[in-house]
Amino acid sequence: MASLARFSRALNPAARIRLSPSWAARRTFATPANNEAANQASRGIAAEALAQKTGHAPTLATAPKGKNKPSKIGKTPTSNAVKVLYGLLGTTALGFTYYVGRPYEDEEGVRDAEKHADENFLAGFIRRAQERYHSTRDSMSNPIWDKLLPDPLPAPYQQPYTLVINLDNTLIHSTWDKDHGWRVAKRPGAEYFLAYLFQHYEIVIFTTQNSDTAMRILEKLDPYQYAPYRLYKESTRYIDGKHVKDLSHLNRDLSKVIIMDSNPDAYSLQPENSIAMKPWMGDPNDTELVAMIPFLETLALTEVEDVRGPLAKFRGTNIPVEFAKWEEDLKEQMRLQWEEEQKSKKGKGGFGMFRVGGQQAEQPPVPIFEAQRQQFQEHFKRTHKAVEEEAAENLKKQKELEEKIKQMRVSVWDILTKGGPDPAALAALTNPEATEAEAEASPAPASSA
Structure with missing residues (x-):
């Protein structure tokens, strides 16, 4: 059997060579060792073909020479105007520096000198500059007025x-x-x-x-x-x-x-x-x-x-919820205290739960603020509508007045030539009721016979 296999390999020489899969892959995809040389040769052939077509030999890029050579950029001389500007800026900076650190004036300066008698000029200069800086910063961060609201009105016009x-x-x-x-x-x-x-x-x-x-x-x-x-x-x-x-x-x-x-x-x-x-x-x-x-x-x-x-x-806490609980607890405490008082009265032979004269049974007391709250609610219902109606009427009059003033358009030329609008007409617009009262009070002109 072995001799038969050797005989078949002798008849088929290609079968004698067996390549492993890894070796076959390496042989198929390996990069040739002279790849760079081949690339250079290809570029040379392409350059020669281009030269034959254009009639010019290939040349390398070089820097421009002679007149085409770029000149060096030199420093631009500073003009006199720029020098003057720099001088003004420097003078302003020095003046501002002295201004912020200058000694205080009048009585404030005397007090400052007495307070810092042992201080040298430079330390005092820096300290005063810092104080003025902080004062300016605080003035910019504080409200524009020290008192945001006017003084309270006298009682009883001011709410407490x-x-x-x-x-x-x-x-x-x-x-x-x-x-x-x-x-x-x-x-x-x-x-x-x-x-x-x-x-x-x-x-x-x-x-x-x-x-x-x-x-x-x-x-x-x-x-x-x-x-x-x-x-x-x-x-x-x-x-x-x-x-x-x-x-x-x-x-x-x-x-x-x-x-x-x-x-x-x-x-x-x-x-x-x-x-x-x-x-x-x-x-x-x-x-x-x-x-x-x-x-x-x-x-x-x-x-x-x-x-x-x-x-x-x-x-x-949730204030509405917790306050309602507190109010209920207060009512419960008042009720228990009231019941104890009623029991003590009953034990002494009193009328107990009933009022003198056969009136209806007494009820546990309620907090005084609850009774006051009910009074204010009733008062609000009675007066709120009237207040809104009066305020709405005032708003209506104000809008009508604004419309009338808009209709009285007066230009600068009218003011220069005619003296502006008639003061009596303006008074009639701003206070028509007073104008009507004056007209009624003035006597009527006598009729000619």
């Missing part, structure tokens, strides 16, 4: 408590889209909240918006001016890149001031006076604002000496 409430995400919510632009939504119950608490508080709306933007919103939100004072971005303090509402500038006793805000940074200087509100993002079913009324009303009715005490008691 002040309620500062935020605008954005507390009373309103603003949104923007490319189809409608800016749109403002009013929080449910915002008008009722302002109108009702106007009976107990001096209301101040304090916003971080610019006045030119916020004023137009407040005209729609509070047309009857239940919040007589409005403070804007110009009245905030700028601290560490944040706008802070400093209540110490309100010109009010801080023991009687409450701030309601949805931004903790706004009341960071006086957190003990704050009621933290959840940001309102446009939910039409929100009731948190109206639910705050019983708590705020009770603070005013009970005439607390310092509002910061009750605020600390309920801080960090």
Whole structure:
């Protein structure tokens, strides 16, 4: 059998060579050793063919020579105007440096010299420059007025408590889209909240918006001016890149001031006076604002000496819910105490649960502020409609007056040539009732016979 295999290989010489798969692959795909030389030869043949076709021998790129050689860029001489400008800038810098570090004047300078008598000139110069820098920075970060509100009115015209409430995400919510632009939504119950608490508080709306933007919103939100004072971005303090509402500038006793805000940074200087509100993002079913009324009303009715005490008691909780529980617990304690008193009276032979004279059974007492709250609610129902009607009439008259003034267009030429509008006509526009009264009081001219 083996001899037969050797005989078949002798007849087929190709079968004598057997290559392993790895060797076959290496032989098939291996790169020739002289590949770089072949590439150079190919490039040489291509260059010769191009030279024969164009008639020019191939040349190498060289740098331009002679006239075509680029010249070196030299320094441009400084003109006299530039030198003068540099001199002015340097003089201004030196003058400003001396100005910020100059000695204080008048009595302030005398006191400063006495306070720092052992200080050399350079140290005093640097100290005064730093003091002026910090003073300027503080003046730019502080409100534009030291007293943001006027002095309180005399009693009984001044409400004893002040309620500062935020605008954005507390009373309103603003949104923007490319189809409608800016749109403002009013929080449910915002008008009722302002109108009702106007009976107990001096209301101040304090916003971080610019006045030119916020004023137009407040005209729609509070047309009857239940919040007589409005403070804007110009009245905030700028601290560490944040706008802070400093209540110490309100010109009010801080023991009687409450701030309601949805931004903790706004009341960071006086957190003990704050009621933290959840940001309102446009939910039409929100009731948190109206639910705050019983708590705020009770603070005013009970005439607390310092509002910061009750605020600390309920801080960090859901105030409407926790206050309702506290009120129910108080009623329960009063009821139990009343029952104990009734039992003691009954044991002494009294009439027990019945009044003298056969009247109906007595009822457990209620907190005095609850009875007062009911009285204020009834008073609000009676007077609120009349107040709104009167305010609406005043707004109507104001708009009519504005329209009449617009119709009386007076140009600069009319003022120069005709002397402007007639003062009597302006008086008739601004106060028509007084004009009518004067006309009635003046005697009628005598008729000629």
